[in-house]
Amino acid sequence: MSQTSPVSKRPDLPAVHPGMGGRGVLQRFADVLPVTDATPDITLGEGDTPLVRSVRLEKETGCQALYFKLESCNPSGSFKDRGMVVAVAKAVERGDRAVLCASTGNTSASAAAYASRCGLEAYVIVPHGRVAEGKLAQAVAHGAHIIAIEGGFDDALRLAREVTARHPIALVNSVNPHRIEGQKTAAFEIVDALDDAPDMLCLPVGNAGNITAYWRGFVECYQRESAKKKPLMWGFQAAGAAPIVSGEPVPDPQTVATAIRIGNPASWQRAIEARDESGGDIQSVTDEQILNAYRRLAQEEGIFCEPASAAGVAGLLQQAASVDLAGKTVVCVITGTGLKDPERALAEFAFELNPVPPELATVEREMGLA
């Protein structure tokens, strides 16, 4: 392990796509992941996502530098791919023939993608009517077996645990430790890009696997001195689904941000540890704040994310009202792409299409040029 870069160099492994990037998380980070000689080297080109600087919101928050980590650029469109590639590789290594997850959508899209690539069956349990269309389309396209239950995510996860306790099927939710290991690599990339950890990391919190993973990644960077500091972890839950904020499970969580519509997070305790050990905070933001950040990211930063991803940015704007961010470097994690949920976009950005004749004069008039 080099002191300055967490990126692994494995001369023993051939480049997957020479000169075209796409080495993937398992190769790049082999020496800090549970990779053995028996782990298959699979990738869809996950990881190595852009860290782009804010052009407008930065000034408003008063921080020195604001960056967005575009996890929406992962192959299935969310950060879940970083952990899923490790979880599925380990399932193949163990000889499992099938994977199962409970999902608000993105976990199932990612599991289905990697399972199809490895020739495994994928089973997904989803809360009926609460999964964004794009995510369902992905699971269907990859040939996953979809079980829709009349219940919420928390019921789905309970059932997934029960099934995998009785059958030789790998559970690939973030309760699978390999998921967390894979997801921590996003923290390594941020440290690599900034040459240190940021002062604050803002992200949405649902089942709380990701805040757990980032914290582990930053702690590891600090321990091996590739970072001089550790960030404050600022996690944000939707107001109608904020069990960690209120201190008790939410029986019927409600929010437009379906990816974080979770009332009893599996990694609750570890999220609290990340919060407290980092000196950070976990707060709630309303759906109105979330949708406001969703619109502003799209129209002022050029970033089209899904509503859950906007919760981290909504949270930063909320914090900026009371915390002095002068001199601070902040990273917001954009967890998933807006293409997942086109219905939400069309509802949010009111528009009407009135077809006109294909004539220059008419088009100019429509454009306000005539």
Ligand SMILES: *Cc1c(COP(=O)(O)O)cnc(C)c1O
């Ligand atoms: C899964 C997910 C989250 C929540 O992450 P947790 O690890 O469950 O806290 C947030 N945003 C998106 C887009 C997700 O897919």
